[in-house]
Amino acid sequence: MILGRRRGPRGAAERVSGLLVMLPWLMERKRVKLADMAKQFKLSEAELIDDLMMAAVCGVPPYSPDALIDVFIDEGEVIAEVPLLFSRPLQMTTAEVFALTSMGIAAQQLPGATAKGNLATALVKLRRLLPSAQDVVSVDIAQVPLVGDFLHAVETGEQILITYFSPVRADRSERTITPRQVFEDGGHWYVAADDQLSGERRVFRIDRVEKLQNLGTFVTPATGEQGGEIGDDAEWFNDSMQQVTLLVAPRARWVVESYPYISRTKNSDGSAQITMAVSSEHWLGRLLLRAGKDVRVVEPVEMRDLGARTAAAVLKRYV
Amino acid sequence: MASKTSQAERMINLLALLVQRSQPLTLRQIRNELGAQYPSGNVAARAAFERDKKELREMGIPIEMVTLGGDSAGEGAYKVDRRSFELSDLGLTDAELKALQLAAATVRIGANHGEAALWKLGGERALNKPLTSVNIELDDEMMPVLAAGIVERRILHFVYNGENRSVHPYGLLSRGGFWYIIGFDDLRNDRRVFRVDRIEGVITKDEPKSFKRPADFDLSKAVPTEQELLRDGDGVSKTAIVLVDASLAPRVRAEFGQVSVAKERADGSIEFEIPCANMAAFRVWLFAMVERAEVLSPPEIRSQVRAWLQDMAARNDQS
Numbered sequence: 001m002i003l004g005r006r007r008g009p010r011g012a013a014e015r016v017s018g019l020l021v022m023l024p025w026l027m028e029r030k031r032v033k034l035a036d037m038a039k040q041f042k043l044s045e046a047e048l049i050d051d052l053m054m055a056a057v058c059g060v061p062p063y064s065p066d067a068l069i070d071v072f073i074d075e076g077e078v079i080a081e082v083p084l085l086f087s088r089p090l091q092m093t094t095a096e097v098f099a100l101t102s103m104g105i106a107a108q109q110l111p112g113a114t115a116k117g118n119l120a121t122a123l124v125k126l127r128r129l130l131p132s133a134q135d136v137v138s139v140d141i142a143q144v145p146l147v148g149d150f151l152h153a154v155e156t157g158e159q160i161l162i163t164y165f166s167p168v169r170a171d172r173s174e175r176t177i178t179p180r181q182v183f184e185d186g187g188h189w190y191v192a193a194d195d196q197l198s199g200e201r202r203v204f205r206i207d208r209v210e211k212l213q214n215l216g217t218f219v220t221p222a223t224g225e226q227g228g229e230i231g232d233d234a235e236w237f238n239d240s241m242q243q244v245t246l247l248v249a250p251r252a253r254w255v256v257e258s259y260p261y262i263s264r265t266k267n268s269d270g271s272a273q274i275t276m277a278v279s280s281e282h283w284l285g286r287l288l289l290r291a292g293k294d295v296r297v298v299e300p301v302e303m304r305d306l307g308a309r310t311a312a313a314v315l316k317r318y319v
Numbered sequence: 320m321a322s323k324t325s326q327a328e329r330m331i332n333l334l335a336l337l338v339q340r341s342q343p344l345t346l347r348q349i350r351n352e353l354g355a356q357y358p359s360g361n362v363a364a365r366a367a368f369e370r371d372k373k374e375l376r377e378m379g380i381p382i383e384m385v386t387l388g389g390d391s392a393g394e395g396a397y398k399v400d401r402r403s404f405e406l407s408d409l410g411l412t413d414a415e416l417k418a419l420q421l422a423a424a425t426v427r428i429g430a431n432h433g434e435a436a437l438w439k440l441g442g443e444r445a446l447n448k449p450l451t452s453v454n455i456e457l458d459d460e461m462m463p464v465l466a467a468g469i470v471e472r473r474i475l476h477f478v479y480n481g482e483n484r485s486v487h488p489y490g491l492l493s494r495g496g497f498w499y500i501i502g503f504d505d506l507r508n509d510r511r512v513f514r515v516d517r518i519e520g521v522i523t524k525d526e527p528k529s530f531k532r533p534a535d536f537d538l539s540k541a542v543p544t545e546q547e548l549l550r551d552g553d554g555v556s557k558t559a560i561v562l563v564d565a566s567l568a569p570r571v572r573a574e575f576g577q578v579s580v581a582k583e584r585a586d587g588s589i590e591f592e593i594p595c596a597n598m599a600a601f602r603v604w605l606f607a608m609v610e611r612a613e614v615l616s617p618p619e620i621r622s623q624v625r626a627w628l629q630d631m632a633a634r635n636d637q638s
Contacts, residue, residue, distance in 0.1 A: 012374065016327050024439075024441075025438050040444060040446070058328055060332075069335075088401070088405040088406060090404055090439060091406045092406060093379060095432045095463040097466075098469075099429060100419065102433075102493065104419060106425075106453050107425055107426050108422075110451070136491065137490060137493075138491070145573055151451060155450070182450065182452075254603075286606065289631065293630075308631060311629075311631035313610055316610075318621065
């Protein structure tokens, strides 16, 4: 299935495979607004009209009007009321069953999903399309406290007071926020919210919210299409941030994989030299301490002893 | 029919014809039925037909060829059984389809496959950005071959860490922002876990049913969690008592649960009992808290942590 790809003129296979999906979908609905259908299938209206007009002259011999696919456009509506051909959808590909099953399994772990709800029973039916009774795909979504509270606040528009811990600055702050969107990415949950303190849209990692208090004041809830400036912990490439170059041994590959870097050079011994932006000395000291001798600061020179200084500070607890 | 027919139009007419007829048709009969849609020359017509047939098969439409007997002995004829490519009714209720739509609107796995599955089920993709989203993105190009590998039990071949691997994929797992293949690795002659984003180049696949999946394989337990990693090792002690300052104690309690709390102190700090059999993993976990956590016991673990810190504090990276 190759609908929706936008790489130059569409080939015959792309147009045909698209029609074989669109026609049964359309015949089930009978009438759909042209603009809505084009948007649904990621086509321009002109492309959709081209495809439907082509379908309208296809059929079976003798290609008389009653032997053609009965689809036409009238006053901005696409109409297909008499199914002759292609009224049933194609079988799903293995990748399509896999993708939808994975989405369902992930959604089953979100607040509000139940073991016997509609999604659960839909997944049971979908799994019949897989040849094996065994589970072949598993999705673990991080279970973090407060996600449900933020979701509720997004839906209701309720303002909340949070106590937020920032490891970047190694401090915490109280903020009044209006949650606008909750999302999971890279194994972490985030809330994008209007932040009263900064007056801007900010993104907070939910597992760093230590306390949450409902304020009982409400604003207009979000309605979708909400964006979110990535803020706080995610401002890795801000120009004002310090850039450091680290030499990372193969055993500390997790450093390269866990944090965004600006550039990376692989060395013949398996080590890597990476340049990254760091938001505070405390944050870098923490990274060096965790990695031990497997990570070394190359530049700037004045930070080469940061790991030693951080270790000496922690060592005071052990004397 | 017009003599100048596009390939897309001809492919639809070819499919419609083969679906409609109960008897297999030879290319000669097909050309007679489709009129001038195929080129007039035999060689050019055969080439065009072969191209159409190949592309339709790639869409999942099994065009069968049978060899005729009698007067047409030896001649190839073609047929399509619509039941072999049409989706059977899964019996989804409207509520179940809506639940799948909601799941697909919330969970992002890739640009195309999940949406195509929804369309085939008669559903619709969400057109607005959702207020909740989960990202478990898997490369759109890679998904079909991975799904085919695990669902159809095809051995997969790829380069990983610079080595050619042949893997019997038992399952796919998404966790912490990464996808993993769990399977039997012919090179190591043992079960291994491969992170999908570390696979180099193209994955190729063998024929279906090229291996057997062990009946006792449990996908959910195949990749250790961070807590399991801490437990999985040969360290001298299985657990350590770690004092965590009040500022971070709530987060550790949320991570390890109330069962890990050994003692709550009046200043809000908490003593936790934390697994430490894997000392490398324990170090990464402990030092993430820098000076806000301290190992209290057992003495051998406290000594080890002190030794790490002394070693690092004495390091001279100035050269």
